[in-house]
Amino acid sequence: MGLLHERMERRRFLRLLGAGVGLAIAACSPLPFSDRFRINTVERAVPRFDPATWELVVDGLVERPLRLSYHELLGLPSASQVSDFRCVEGWRVGRVRWEGVRLETLMRIVKPLPEAKYVTLHSAGSTYGNESYIESLALSEATLPDSLLAYHMQGKPLPPKHGAPLRMVVAQMFGYKSAKWVTRIEFSAAEVTGYWEKRGWATDAYISKGPRRKMGPSQATGLEGFDEY
Amino acid sequence: MSIDGHASGNRHDKATILRFRPAMRLLHWAHTAAFSLLLGSGLTLYFLPKAHTIIVGPYRLIPLLHGLLGALSTVLLLGVVLLGWPRGIGDDIKKALAWDRKDLARLLVLPMLFPQLRERLQPQGKYASAQKVNVLLTIAFAGGLAVTGSVLLAQMLSRNALPIDLVGHSLDWHDLLAFAAALVLAAHVYFAAIHPGTRASLRGMITGRVSAEWAKKHYGRWAARQDKQSPKAKLPPQGG
Incomplete structure (x- = not known):
């Protein structure tokens, strides 16, 4: 019993x-603690940023190649957005406020040639294999309403570990498409294989598995709103 | 089961009683080793961004090793449980999962803090209430970490074949369970190796045997049952 x-x-x-x-x-x-940015970069060290010497190069298949200093970049018409950031490893950070420049703003200055269909983002710094981090986006992806070249995050200049002074933000795609420490934007006719894509990760890194090319702001993942200045 | 002892010293002090059979000790120490390695690599990944920078093929090296070690540990531990179930593990787990009202009362009145109440709740069986909680949490944490870790490993190896919300929730729970398990482990180590009233139990998990006197004092009901089940058991001869 x-x-x-x-x-x-x-x-x-x-x-x-x-x-x-x-x-x-x-x-x-x-879970309450899950909204945490993780810094899972592949660069050996955070690239140093000196506002006095830093330059952004915009070149490739364009009529007018461009070199911009940090202060000239800040002087361009800016845009902001609040969007979620999601990594393919599972973590996400909700409602991140970004401010920066839309690629279209730069495109109006450099005037891409008709055959330019892609942009390649070159990052400063290098990996343990002495490889540069590059990421390639179709123009249609880089100019989505919630894609932004960001220099401010949560109302403050981008912190070094988040890509200071300039990073790409593609809210509808996983984080590996949002290259940090961007120093060069190159327009090209063909897609250049990015760092993770070379290793077998998808070029198509949309978070949503639904229809993509027609996705607008109202359908964007976690997108809260836009402001243009 | 038997009671035996050493040939010298005080007769009652040196008598020992079998507490954990080899299969149970193997499971305990295999789990300890696996969890320590996984906790170490997991904390490294959580707190040191540099741990993510080494890439091998399409994968980050340390997350990959962490995941593969987790999978291997899960298979090995399940193997030990299955093979050891008839060799003592089954009995021990059943006893650790059997709760009665006295167990709950012991937890509620915190006998550690109120020694006068401890006497009224004695004697207890093979496992104290807090040990039963530890076993329950260990099983829950190990199972939860194995399931969520499998999802994360599958996502990595398949390069994003799983629904991302599933991966996200698994990552959140994996982290939460790991931190909770680390806290429980810290408490377990404290009671097993440091707290004066309980640290003698560590010997039971190392050698398999504990002092019969100590067993009688802490686990009176269990010690008495061992006595009854071992009619031939004898205390050692006095003197050397």
Whole structure:
């Protein structure tokens, strides 16, 4: 009888435990600590940024190649957006406020040639294999309403570990498409294979698995709003 | 089961009683080794961004090693549980998962803090209430970490074949469970190796045996049952 009593107690306890765990899992989205930026870059060190000497080069298949100093970049018409940031490894940060320059603003200055269909973003710094981090986007992706060349984050200049002074933000795609420490934007006719794409990760890095090319701001992942100045 | 002892010293002080059979000790120490390695590599990944910079083929090296070690550990530990179930692991786990009202009372009145109440709740069986909680949490954490870790490993190896919300929730839970497990481990190590009233139990997990006197004092009901089940058990001869 004692053993039977013990077994009944155990069963009841396990049932209660199972129900508790089930409830906890059901109520888990998202956990309070999960909204945390992780710095999972492949560069050996954070590239140094000197506002006095830093330059952004915009070249390739364009009529007027361009070199911009940091202060000239800040002087261009700016745009801001609040959007979620999501990594293919699973973590996400909601409602990040970005401010910067739309690629279209630069395109109006450099005038891409008709055959230019892609942009390649070149990052400063290098990996342990002495490889530069590059990322390629179709023009249609780089000019999505929630794609931005950002120099401010959460109302402050971009912190070094987040890509200071300039990074790409492609809110509809996983984070590896949002290159940090951008120093050169090159227009090209063909797609250049990016760092992770060379290693087998998808060129098509849309977070949403639905239709893409027609996706507008109202359908963008976590997109809260835009401002143009 | 038997009671035996050494040939010298005080007769009662040196008598020992078998507490954990080899299979249970193997499971305990294999789990300890696996969890320590995984906790170390996991904390490194969580707190040191540099740990993500080494790339091998399409993968980040340390996350890959962490994931593969987790998968290997899960398979090995399950193997030890299955093979050791009839060799003592089954009995021990059943006992650790059997709760009665006294167990709950012991948890509620915190006998550690109120020694006078401890006497009224004695004797207890093979596992104290806090040890039962530890076993339950260990099983829950190990299972949760294995399931969520499998999702994360599958996402890495498949290069994004899984639904991203599933991966995201798995990552959140994996982190939460790991930190909770580390806290429980810290408490477990404290009671097993440092706290004067309980640290003698560590010997049981290392050698398999504990002092019969100590067992009688801390686990009276279990020690008495061992005595009954071992009619031939004898205390050692006095003197050397």
